[in-house]
Amino acid sequence: MLSKSSPDLDALRLLEERLRWLSAWTIHNANHLRPSADGLKVGGHQASCASMTAIMAALYFHALGPNDKVAVKPHAGPVLHAVHYLLGNQSREQLEAFRGFGGAQSYPSRTKDRIPVDFSTGSVGLGVAVTAFASLVQDYLLAHAMMKPEEAGRMVALMGDAELDEGNIYECLIEAYKHDIRNCWWIVDYNRQSLDATTAERMFRRFDDIFAACGWRVVTLKYGKALEAAFAERGGEALKRWIDDCPNADYAALTYLGGAAWRERLAKDAPETKPLLDARDDEALAALMTNLAGHDMASLVEAFDAAQDDVPTLFIAYTIKGYGLPFAGHKDNHAGLMNPGQIAALRDRMGIAEGEEWEPWAGLGGNSAEAVRSLAESSRIAQAKRERPWNQVEVPAVPVPAGEEQSTQAAFGRILLDLSRAGGPLADRIVTTSPDVTVSTNLGAWVNQRGLFRRQELADVFAAAKIPSAQKWGGHEAGQHIELGIAENNLFLMLAALGLAGDLFGTRLFPIGTVYDPFIARGLDALNYACYQDARFLLVATPSGVTLGPEGGAHQSINPPLIALGQPGLRHYEPAFADELALMMEEAFRLLQAPGGESVYLRLTTRTLRQVEREDDAWKSGALAGGYWLRDPAPGSEAALVYSGAVAPEALAAWEALKDDVPGLGLLAVTSPDLLHRGWTERQRVRWKAPPRDGEGAHAKHGGGGPSHVERLLAPLAPTAGFVTLIDAAPASLSWLGGVLGHKVSPLGIERFGQTGSLDDLYREYRLDADAIVEAAAELFLP
Ligand SMILES: Cc1ncc(C[n+]2csc(CCOP(=O)(O)OP(=O)(O)O)c2C)c(N)n1
Ligand SMILES: [Mg+2]
Helix, strand or coil, rough: CCCCCCCCHHHHHHHHHHHHHHHHHHHHHHHHHHHCCCCCCCCCCCHHHHHHHHHHHHHHHHHHCCCCCCEEHHHHHHHHHHHHCCCCCCCCCHHHCCCCCCCCCCCCCCCCCCCCCCCCCCCCCHHHHHHHHHHHHHHHHHCCCCCCCCCCCCCCEEEEEHHHHHHHHHHHHHHHCCCCCCCCCEEEEEEEEECEEECCCCHCCHHHHHHHHCCEEEEEEEHHHHHHHHHHCHHHHHHHHHHHHHHHHHHHHHHHHHHHHHHHHHHHHHHHHHHHHHHCCCCHHHHHHHCCCHHHEEEEEHHHHHHCCCCCCEEEECCCCCCCCCCCCCCCCCHHHCCHHHHHHHHHHCCCCCCCCCCCCCCCCCHHHHHHHHHHHHHHHHHCCCCCCCCCCCCCCCCCCCCCCEEEEHHHHHHHHHHHHCCCCHHHEEEEEECCCCCCCCCCHHHHHEEEEEECEEHHHHHHHCCCCCCCEECCCCCCEECCCCCCHHHHHHHHCCCCCHHHCCCEEEEEECCCCHHHHHHHHHHHHHHCCCCEEEEECCCCCCCHHHCCCCCCCCCCHHHCCCCCEEEECCCCHHHHHHHHHHHHHHHHHHHCCCEEEECCEEEEEEEECCCCHHEEEEEEEEEEEECCCCCEEEEEEEEEEHHHHHHHHHHHHHHCCCCCCCEEECCCCHHHHHHHHHHHHHHCCCCCCCCHHHHHHHHHCCHHHHHHHHHCCCEEEEEEEEEECHHHHHCCCCHHCCCEEECCCCCCCCCCCCHHHHHHHCCCCCCHHHHHHHHCCCC
């Protein structure tokens, strides 16, 4: 263990000061020095940064190993940039452009920042929880010998205490406990302030209980070494008692007011502390009272060194928001910025000359500078192997399940079963996961084949007792299905972590998550979070829409296709037939590992449909690009029917009914409203000659130089033509198609909550049946 006088600690303290300075200066520069054309406040969080510079110095320059991965509290992003600036991984230009176009990001971003960022953060709580799921993924890879034990590391979350209010933390804790996760540290910057004010003390000690109940070791880092020494002095016990009883708001306010205020208050509330007060001037008293362990290097290093086993550990590090800055402790300091006079005073206090603000080691004497630099350079994180190449897996042709009548959900289960039986590298890299809907989304056959993943053997009690069941339910290390509890938010965090396995651990996995379509909404922010950091996964949502019939209104999804239209990084396909689904799954496996690829969302149904006969494969490229003519329109046709997914039979029936009265009537199958829309807007972007936006390279091929796919599809129709659109979802999912070439549209779809009933009842009630289509068409096409 390191002692207080160890030179390492002194160097770490200097590094801490440097992080505090550079993070404050980066934010100051962006707000006060960089020219602002629009007069907007740039922002940044100097107080939130200062709150955890000691924690981050101890972590990055001492505790972290080369395989450890960290999710950094979003508003401490500038500290992470400062760490990498000191390590030589970050440029001054990027720091100068902090929060500017193309500069260092406000919140750490895996995809946009130029420094190594293990997990993006921003939406509080999610970046914390994803580390627990990453620990589970690491265990999965170790168990499957897809990663060497010596490459394993610790998954670390640096979190604000307000993040402990997010429900997703507790959903995650429960799931993590069930899976017995290891090698995970969560370090709470326990400054007892959130954005608006100080936080409620009624939660004191409650967090400890909750985490301990879920199998975590809780390490509370409350008093720094100076305070602990003071407790041994005369009056020390009274001081400790007073601190322990002090409400958060009072402690924060006194911190802000400083030494004289502490003295007055302690003299009044705890007169026994007089000897302690008499022995210190105001400045020393203020330093003592803010010597919380989260700012005390010796305490931090000691605590991290003492937790070197694999037990998941919560460190509650007491801190002061804005530590060492003029607004330390002020309840409004969350977005507070030092004014030019205050930053100049801080610079002088740090011994940094004017004009040398960006110099990494400015103001340090020769010996100190050398010690600090060598500590930084020798830190294990400095030698991290950050870029890990990984192999691509060959994607075999995905055969179409046989059967004249089948649903896309049944076909999905069948395809996975066939893939499993055929074996091979792709099947071995598939990991399925589901929030308690494994059986009802048709993953059962796959799970029977491949088993549940469990680090400890899980006996299949029913099978052992010879109780008949179609479903095997035994778990072992080789299993390839991760069964989750019902909390859908965890599904998306699980998919995020699985979908980053390549970047984090050097092995690409092919994660497939299944969920009921309406409950996507339950995990929407986590889904967005997964896409934002370019995790790759296949999301299979089934059943969907009112087509699930008697299941009723509470389970009927209406808006997921609109969600998909607005979600970058997620490609929506809505197949009607098994051959479309097979094609899309094959494409998805390619996309999941393609450098410019993305995740895929398949919206499926339990409705059994008579399959269409194909004359050739010409439909396939269109189906992958978002749509194809199931019945070609005549050139110059005045009319078409347009449908997506499960309502194909109604569209076909209406087409049969109308084709004689409306010559040249086309029938367009839209397999992806999402892709058609993207292609259309991409084309506009090309016309405007704007460069592709960040992360959208994959879509460029749908626009390119020529007309987009949707423009080509609609081109045969007469400019005066009209079409009816039909989808078991919000009609706006397709109605926009009229805007592409200016056609008239009559949109059909679901706009009200559903109810129970047979398909006939429901399609009649919600106007999805052939009669409704014919009526809508009559309005459009007939004079
Ligand atoms: C989901 C979500 N809600 C709200 C916000 C806005 N926000 C940013 S930080 C924060 C609270 C910060 O408190 P804490 O986590 O304690 O961090 P501190 O700055 O005190 O270290 C809030 C509400 C957010 N980023 N994400
Ligand atoms: Mg806080």
